[in-house]
Amino acid sequence: DTEVTQTPKHLVMGMTNKKSLKCEQHMGHRAMYWYKQKAKKPPELMFVYSYEKLSINESVPSRFSPECPNSSLLNLHLHALQPEDSALYLCASSQTEGTGRAGELFFGEGSRLTVL
Amino acid sequence: AQKVTQAQTEISVVEKEDVTLDCVYETRDTTYYLFWYKQPPSGELVFLIRRNSFDEQNEISGRYSWNFQKSTSSFNFTITASQVVDSAVYFCALSDYQAGTALIFGKGTTLSVSS
Numbered sequence: 001d002t003e004v005t006q007t008p009k010h011l012v013m014g015m016t017n018k019k020s021l022k023c024e025q026h027m028g029h030r031a032m033y034w035y036k037q038k039a040k041k042p043p044e045l046m047f048v049y050s051y052e053k054l055s056i057n058e059s060v061p062s063r064f065s066p067e068c069p070n071s072s073l074l075n076l077h078l079h080a081l082q083p084e085d086s087a088l089y090l091c092a093s094s095q096t097e098g099t100g101r102a103g104e105l106f107f108g109e110g111s112r113l114t115v116l
Numbered sequence: 117a118q119k120v121t122q123a124q125t126e127i128s129v130v131e132k133e134d135v136t137l138d139c140v141y142e143t144r145d146t147t148y149y150l151f152w153y154k155q156p157p158s159g160e161l162v163f164l165i166r167r168n169s170f171d172e173q174n175e176i177s178g179r180y181s182w183n184f185q186k187s188t189s190s191f192n193f194t195i196t197a198s199q200v201v202d203s204a205v206y207f208c209a210l211s212d213y214q215a216g217t218a219l220i221f222g223k224g225t226t227l228s229v230s231s
Binding site: 109 | 151153158159160161163166219222224
């Protein structure tokens with residue numbers, strides 16, 4: 001069982017909807033990540049939070065809005081998405097951002113998003 | 117620039133066959149890390165191994181083994197006596213510690229093991 005929990009597992013939304021993806025870890029990790037993965041492609045980094053502060057934003061459109069309410073939770077707020085945003089969104093955590101680069105990342109099972 | 121190349125897009129084998137997944141990387145830095153991840157149909161990425169650039173020892177873990185060769189910039193992954201449960205997409209990844217970038221993934225190799 002993965003130690004990073006993502007909800008919902010599946011989400012279908014219209015282009016005018018507002019929805020959120022949630023991620024939770026209880027390993028005491030202080031770095032959390034959002035990755036986007038299109039079908040048959042590798043994951044692409046979107047955001048990195050380190051000690052609950054946004055550390056990296058890989059030029060992600062503003063219709064994706066991350067939030068880290070505390071060290072265990074990471075949200076991704078979605079608004080006015082486009083059909084091309086349909087993908088698997090993976091959350092990950094690591095002990096620190098440094099060990100995330102040099103160590104292992106723990107990934108959740110992902111939230112599969114479909115935008116109609 | 118960093119780059120990871122997994123030339124094999126798809127591999128199909130029959131159970132109990134050995135299979136090697138190739139990974140070639142590019143980096144200008146002397147300090148870096150290499151990783152292999154497994155992504156089963158359920159979706160999550162499962163960490164398999166990390167190797168730093170100063171450690172060229174090969175590693176074996178059960179049916180899995182890894183061959184790191186700096187001379188050819190390769191970090192190949194071999195599954196011995198493959199099983200149906202090994203069917204997944206396997207990603208090789210690179211992390212350049214000094215540049216502070218996130219993982220650079222290869223495009224992945226889809227392994228299908230049939231019984």
